Amino acid sequence: MIHTKPFGTVTLLTIDRPERRNALDLEHCELLLHAVQGAVQAGTRALVITGEGSAFCSGADLGGVYGPEFRIALYGMLGAITAAPIPVLAAVNGPAIGAGTQLAIACDLRVCAPTARYGVPTAKLGLAVDPWTVRRLALLAGGGAARAMLLGCDELSLDAAERAGLVDRRGDPADALAWAERIAALAPLTHRYNKLALEDALEATDPAPAVLDAFEACWASEDFVEGRTASAEKRPPRFQGR
Secondary structure: OEEEEEEOOEEEEEEOOHHHOOOEOHHHHHHHHHHHHHHHHOOOOEEEEEEOOOOOEOOEOOOOOOOHHHHHHHHHHHHHHHHOOOOEEEEEOOEEEOHHHHHHHHOOEEEEOOOOEEEOOHHHOOOOOOHHHHHHHHHHHOHHHHHHHHOOOOEEOHHHHHHHOOOOEEOOHHHHHHHHHHHHOOOHHHHHHHHHHHHHHHOOOOOOHHHHHHHHHHHOOHHHHHHHHHHHHOOOOOOOOO
16 A cells, blocks of 8 residues: 655655565555656645655565566656656665665655665566666766675665765654655746756666667576575575576
């Protein structure tokens, strides 16, 4: 479930799957997309996205996320956040892993609690995040941190994430709401322009065909199947590179 709660000119969206540490499945990607679009259409001036309980978003729900429908829903939801003509803040109240990191970096600003941490452990699972995610992560966190996360599967604690630029302010969801309320009092047309210009700067180039081919090859590989099987069987994967 995605809870929508208005606070004057600000809307708080909460991913409410604490039993799954707010992992995203196809349904919740679609629900979050509709919640973002609905809040924008209702005239909210700023959005705050957070997770219920102790996690922001623990990633993709490994119970059944591997089909193309999930990828379409995930990237559609992330696209709705970046396309929203208003500031979107992530209140990262705990771990933001995999799709959680993607969700956080799709937002414009990140307010992080002491328990926040980021990670993109796709190489442990034999799958891949899209070139948009790689580019955005590298631009926001820098090439060194992005390589450590993507190639080394390192997780960034609050301090490391702040040094990398993935923490705009420290605080809890209440702090994020307070900041969003101050932001919402600023000029909406200027916000719309600034966000369009920032997104244009971040997305100035299209990925090379070879990059897209390599991305699709990960999802079509035997290693992809092995990663899913190993996760279900709770054992280390045996990757073969094919």
